[in-house]
Amino acid sequence: MSTTGGRLLARLLRDAGMTHLFTLSGGHIMEIYEGCADIGVPVIDFRHEQAAGFAAEAAARLTRKIGVCAVTAGPGVMNVVTAVANAWRSQTPMIVIGGQAAQPTLGMGALQEMDHVAVLAPITKWAVRVPSPKDIPDYVQRAFNAATSGVMGPVFLECPMDILFDRAEEPSFDIEANISPLTVSEEHIQAAVAFLSQAERPVLLLGSQILFSPHATRIREIIEALSIPVYTNGMARGTLGADHPLLFLHSRKLALAQADVVILAGVPLDFRLNYGTSIAENAALIRIDRDLKELQRNRIGQVSAYGDPGDLLYKVSQRFSPPSHAWATWKETLLAEEQRREAQIAAEAAHSTRPVNPLRLCIEVNKQLSPESIVIGDGGDIVGSAAYTVRPRGLGRWLDAGPLGTLGAGAPYAIAAKLLYPESDVWVIFGDGAFGLNGMEYDTAVRFNLPFVGVIGNDAAWTQIKRAQIPFYGRAIATELLPTRYDKMVEALGGWGAYVEDTADLPAALAAARASGKPAVVNVRIGETEFRKGSISM
Numbered sequence: 001m002s003t004t005g006g007r008l009l010a011r012l013l014r015d016a017g018m019t020h021l022f023t024l025s026g027g028h029i030m031e032i033y034e035g036c037a038d039i040g041v042p043v044i045d046f047r048h049e050q051a052a053g054f055a056a057e058a059a060a061r062l063t064r065k066i067g068v069c070a071v072t073a074g075p076g077v078m079n080v081v082t083a084v085a086n087a088w089r090s091q092t093p094m095i096v097i098g099g100q101a102a103q104p105t106l107g108m109g110a111l112q113e114m115d116h117v118a119v120l121a122p123i124t125k126w127a128v129r130v131p132s133p134k135d136i137p138d139y140v141q142r143a144f145n146a147a148t149s150g151v152m153g154p155v156f157l158e159c160p161m162d163i164l165f166d167r168a169e170e171p172s173f174d175i176e177a178n179i180s181p182l183t184v185s186e187e188h189i190q191a192a193v194a195f196l197s198q199a200e201r202p203v204l205l206l207g208s209q210i211l212f213s214p215h216a217t218r219i220r221e222i223i224e225a226l227s228i229p230v231y232t233n234g235m236a237r238g239t240l241g242a243d244h245p246l247l248f249l250h251s252r253k254l255a256l257a258q259a260d261v262v263i264l265a266g267v268p269l270d271f272r273l274n275y276g277t278s279i280a281e282n283a284a285l286i287r288i289d290r291d292l293k294e295l296q297r298n299r300i301g302q303v304s305a306y307g308d309p310g311d312l313l314y315k316v317s318q319r320f321s322p323p324s325h326a327w328a329t330w331k332e333t334l335l336a337e338e339q340r341r342e343a344q345i346a347a348e349a350a351h352s353t354r355p356v357n358p359l360r361l362c363i364e365v366n367k368q369l370s371p372e373s374i375v376i377g378d379g380g381d382i383v384g385s386a387a388y389t390v391r392p393r394g395l396g397r398w399l400d401a402g403p404l405g406t407l408g409a410g411a412p413y414a415i416a417a418k419l420l421y422p423e424s425d426v427w428v429i430f431g432d433g434a435f436g437l438n439g440m441e442y443d444t445a446v447r448f449n450l451p452f453v454g455v456i457g458n459d460a461a462w463t464q465i466k467r468a469q470i471p472f473y474g475r476a477i478a479t480e481l482l483p484t485r486y487d488k489m490v491e492a493l494g495g496w497g498a499y500v501e502d503t504a505d506l507p508a509a510l511a512a513a514r515a516s517g518k519p520a521v522v523n524v525r526i527g528e529t530e531f532r533k534g535s536i537s538m
Helices: 004-015 027-039 049-063 075-090 116-123 133-149 161-165 186-198 207-210 216-226 252-258 271-276 310-319 328-348 357-366 381-389 410-420 432-447 463-473 488-490 501-515
Strands: 002-004 021-023 041-045 067-071 096-102 127-131 154-162 167-169 201-208 230-231 259-265 285-290 303-304 376-378 399-401 426-432 453-458 496-500 518-523
Touching: 002 004, 002 027, 004 096, 004 133, 004 154, 004 161, 004 167, 021 027, 021 049, 021 230, 027 041, 027 067, 027 096, 027 154, 027 161, 041 049, 049 067, 049 075, 049 096, 049 399, 049 410, 049 432, 067 075, 075 096, 075 116, 075 154, 096 116, 096 133, 096 161, 116 127, 116 154, 127 133, 127 453, 133 154, 133 167, 154 161, 186 259, 186 303, 186 310, 186 488, 207 216, 207 310, 216 496, 252 328, 259 310, 285 310, 328 357, 328 381, 357 381, 357 426, 357 453, 357 501, 376 381, 376 410, 381 426, 381 453, 381 463, 410 426, 410 432, 410 453, 426 432, 432 453, 432 488, 453 488, 453 501, 488 496, 488 518, 496 501, 501 518
Parallel strands: 021 041, 021 067, 067 096, 096 154, 127 154, 201 230, 201 259, 259 285, 285 303, 376 399, 376 426, 426 453, 453 518, 496 518
Antiparallel strands: 002 167
16 A cells, blocks of 8 residues: 555654654654654644654653654754754664655755754764665664664654655565563673672662663562662662662762672763772672673773673572671661761751752652652752652653753653653753753643643752852852743743742642642742752763
8 A cells, every 4th residue: 555655654653662753843744744643643843853852752761662753854953963962872762753855956955955864873873864765664663673772772764855755655564663682691690699699788770771671660579689779870760669678879979989799780880980980999890781882981890791781680689599687787887878868968958948948949849749750850950959859759750861961851851751641740850040941842831731840949040060160260150040930931831830939838839830730830949058069060
């Protein structure tokens, strides 16, 4: 049966896992919209292509399948580059469709013509122009395979107008869209068991790669079988819920300095671990990663296993029984440090009247969360505070941009989350700087009736940078903003807004925002704090 390339592309992408097509209107890609409408795939149009890309990335994380966005040629593709780079660094599988002028006109000065593939190639798993309508099925299958194999990441398919509007034949095969497991060798399983059998002070660091593991849904029971103290990183946050005896949050520095065995399960030795120097020199490292290059970076492990982190943890849990004492003394040491730091945080948060203490703001948001809540961090300093105080309730229920340090993902992530989980309450903790990047996407949320609650920590500054400038230079340059009434902006777009300066008013404002049934924002004037003094900002 004959159809058009654009309509065929839409169906094949749906078969590969696309639930929604995220986009910003563009003439080059109109035929894809028609294809989506024909098969019932909602087309969600944003106010900026970057936001459409962020939403596709969030959809991939939330469904553990694939996210898809389509953008028009030229500036459309260029605007989505930041979101593609973010997915590249955060190892999120997504497919980006880029429009292009019809191939017979290329090189003649066509509207919005440029070499997109050359721009996207360095930050994608695969970037290519689809050469003809008959090649669409093969290229979609190859795109999915590339995005989900090895180190997962984004793929860019450039689709010129003639490819999308010309006739195309249905393929003779179905799209295979299952993420294949990446198993770990028997040698590495045995070596990991041997190190753990001798361990007195083991630690497990669980990273973002666990989200897409075939073992993701049972990772909690795997960790409980191992009985090792756990610290979570990135997309792994929430794995053990809000409160679990094996989950530790505030004692990581001490744990890594004193541990004798450290398992890095999909956790890179990057700036967050001081490139490996945070870990005791004499500790045995068990490294498991989907990235072969990462296993060679900064510090070589005594065990360096290429594969799925969940596969290693599962197989080790099947062969290893914790000692009868289950490292009780070690856990007591870590728990004492946890309690000490919790007391410090509580004391700091208690110093909060007008304006609101950032830690207190995050604590109050945490109180609002339910087991179904999805919470998103979009900012610098305020999200650093949230890391100490906000406890996601489950795996996949925390989203942040990841190690690229990108700002502006909050509203697009929230829109994708509410589309995919309409019964969940969705919260975004914004910095006021970060809100300015994609705050206009509240318009998108209003148009599609997608209520979520944004909470802005408004200190009228790019505080994470300003904090470093003052002691270093004695002054602040390009880091001061205005205490803008962003709540009024959201109200003007059709949402719900509130402004809070006094801590006493905060709980009621948060509850009212959630109950409003609209895309809502609580704009909170926050004060300065010494809590994160000396934190890394570059």
